[in-house]
Amino acid sequence: MSGTTDQQPDVVTDDTAPEPHRDRRPATEAPRSLRPVEWLRWLWTNLTSMRTALTLLLALAVAAIPGALLPQRPTAPFEVSAWIEESPALGRFYDAIGLFDVYASPWFSAIYLLLFVSLVGCIVPRTRVYWRALRAQPPRTPRNLRRLPAAATTTSDAAPAEVLEAAAAALRRKRFRVQVREDSVAAERGHLREAGNLVFHLSLVVLLIGLAVGALGGYRGNVVVPVGQGFANTISQYDDITAGGRFDPTGLPPFSLVVNQFTAEFETGPVQMGAARVFDADLTVTESPGEQPYDFNLEVNRPLTIDGTDVHLTGHGYAPRVTVRDGNGDVAFSGLVPFLPQDGNFTSAGAIKAPDARPERLAFQGFFLPTAQVDELGPRSLFPDAFAPELFLNAWYGPPKEETGAPENVYSLDITGLEKVLTEDGTDTLRIRLAPGESVTLPDGRGSITMDGWERWVKLQVSSTPALPLTLGAVVAAVTGLCLSLFVRPRRIWVRARAGTSGETEIEVGGLDRADARTGLDEDVAQLAQQLGADENGPGDGAERRPGQGEDER
Template structure:
């Protein structure tokens, strides 16, 4: 007996696969996967991601080697492309498809089917009405059928009774909403797989070519290659920034306008375009946004031999709304010792109890505050370094005669001599730079269309009222009843009364 029970309880491979499919395509599983996907996305917003901020990931690994190793093993630095997140995403897509397809067949059968038969006890319905009647039953049913069709009901006529139903678009909207979610996931996958997004800091007066070497940072999908970069170039002609100067909201940005000259393809004539914050430039299905801006002080560094070791602009990175900016100047070619400088650029500079800072984001009183370093020439390794940080290995900070660290302020045109004849540095002026974001998202239009269709489907499922009405005509009595198939609906009692009036041609008496 026990063996028979064991054999009966054992599942064949086909039955087990069918069981797994049933569990996967249940609504409970779909909701669980959706919630699990939301939880899995949390680390992506809390932990730096390598495709977006590789420098921050490297810094995190340096500062937290043990924890960083755990995160690396779990794929938390690449959450959205990790195998476990992709598995959740794929299972959610399969679950949605598995839920939708059977419902589509059920809905198709419901469209072909007639309204349900008239219940035997209409007085048990949520709303009902009855009245004595006289005259022809066929004429009464004709009047009721005409009223129902006028109000967009599908009508089934039986012997002495009518059954009517409307609201089929509610389930249609529900299906459209869920199908659009599937297409939304497909669109996101398309964009993530084949798209890319990168940023580049460009000095005003210089240009940007859409090649990998021109990007400061770039993140792309697994199917992306450098051959997918559209061939175009952008020259930054001018940049205009306007800030609020009144007593209210002083320093708040009013308008940013970036004048560019664009060459769409090799050999084409350049065209001018103005990029604003909410008005990107689109070139060959690639969008170019203005993300930010800053200042690049123009410096000239002469070494101890009197030769120019560095000359040109150096981009300083903004730290606050008034564009107090930090940066470095690496004069690695200086001899007999290499020189390095780090400090602040202040568009409208001042020094108070808070230290050097800018009072206004526009360059009304530009100043540079620097500290200087010197050291033996460094052997070139060919390994790229961060141009925004100063590698102090082997460097020593200059000191004053009293032993305190050397720090100095410079106005435009000022030159500072370094101690012991090791060189000079001159503040020649400044240039502006802008941060451009270049992005290609091939599935964005498809995704947007899916969102719009999903919203329309959701509106149908929320606002369409599925409702059933019945009419029964006996020898001397009329019974009318109604049922709403969705909660929180109103107007059912009014429709029942109007239907009864149309059948009778007179006022009804409610039970």
């Protein structure tokens, strides 16, 4: 075998390498010509580059951050209003640029669509190149295998044809694709790496489609249901609901349910006192009118699923049962009023409204304390369970209000047009403290309020995401493709066997990794050489680093 130190190795062809740019100008460089076709080609080339796709993916993740940090109008409209009231200037600016409804904002949608187009533009040409690479034969054997990154030489008493046959068999056992030529064997493996890349990018496209379908056709609603009462899955029954543009309210599954009992248990020991231990609700469910109802135990991580709609248990609280009589002695309001928990001990705030009271309408605002204590810190709850429940209220009165039909927050009180009820001497605000069964008469014959008892309520979230299986499948496929692209080793190995002058067969083995930061190539090449040869020169004998790659040996 001849060779000098200034000789260069053969070109190791890579069928997956992109074709060179026609005008030799970098793809990211804007065309000097002002022709629209050149500009469009330049824009498309940059939009469909992998760098652009990664940049858009990062931009989409960054754009979603405000949606996690700020309240969103579709899911928390009252929190958005409170945020704007607390910081009017900043709140109006955030609202103007869509930070309170991030996922429906034009700029978020633009990033979303550009990422979709970029991924599709990346996948189509790479799939075509990959298909050609799968059909192509392993590249020709370089003239000088010793100049490859990993090389070994040895000799064998077997004939060259027998050596090549043994090399082909050994490489096939290692899942190489093998082609036997006149005096050499060319083998390659690792095409699954590029397949993993394509699967990953295709999964991202499917994921975007699934998220879009779910956002357009899905819905999520919340409803508070006191124990002993029921809920029917109709649009008017929800306290709040968020739905996509393709949502059809007439297509809701016609199920109904009744909350028979809710069980809440809290830690009473010295360690983690007050921590939640058990939350579950016993339901009676009727999936459609006329069907036989059945019982279901709803737990926090065990939702009820009906026709693709999930019912989750997301919260609970207390609802005092009160009776309000007006100045005429008539019952102006009677029933359960849900109060919202404010802390871990379930200090709950709420409002009781009697707009039909006459001659003046009445309203009450305050707190329900499940385990009440009044000390120098004021009224407070010591434990989340209802061991000593009490109701603390302030009373308001005013002229009858004309019904306008405008929605109103049932958990807070709008005091516009109302005045505080004062004590008998008119010197202080009337403070009402009620235990179950107690009643307080308002001064000046304005009526009375009685706390008849209390009940628990549960908060249910009813949601449907039409493309959820598609989205989950895309996530699994993306993870699988990413693992393939990270762990599959694309590798090429060549074996040349020639009859030597001493009657023995001279064997050369060379290898090349087609991905950076790979290990084990030297060991694999040396092991194959040792397996094929008589091991007279030892594995790896004659191996040397190649200084360069890309030119034929002259």
